[in-house]
Amino acid sequence: MVFILGVNFPEQRLVKRALESFYGVGPSISLRLMAKFHIHPTARVGEIATKQVTDLTAELSSMTIENDLRRRLRDNIKRLRDMGTYRGRRHAMGLPVRGQSTQTQISTARKLNKIERKG
Incomplete structure (x- = not known):
């Protein structure tokens, strides 16, 4: 088991x-990232050196990923809703945001745009 950024x-x-x-x-x-640290595209996790693992972990920790990115997306959508923009209202109603047709097929958009409906 190889430990990268808190995950085995x-x-x-x-x-x-x-x-x-x-x-x-x-x-x-x-x-x-793999090109930056000279890792072959078909390399396995067990084959890379420990220095490369630590370098990858350091690089990933400096990036905006996981919970920070989710929080940023949620805050951006909340900001749009608070301003009352068209996109914010579409997010709030669970409808397509980017101009897709709603006449027949919007089931996927309804699934993807589900967020809390307070406010």
Whole structure:
């Protein structure tokens, strides 16, 4: 088990997949991090050196990921709702925010835009 940013990963897991398991780190950011620390794209977590693990942990801790990013997104949506903008009202009603058609298919948008409805 390899310990990266407070999470234990099995040694056979790909480094790319391990990095993408953090909220806010997608495919492009994980590839950029791996290139920065000279890690092969098909490398496993158990194969990388401990110095590379500590460097990855330090780099991830300096980024805005996980709870900080979730809080920032929630605050941005709350700010839009408080200002009474069109996007804020669409978020509050659980409707599509970016101009999609609501005539027939909005079930996915209703699922994704569910937030607390106070205020």
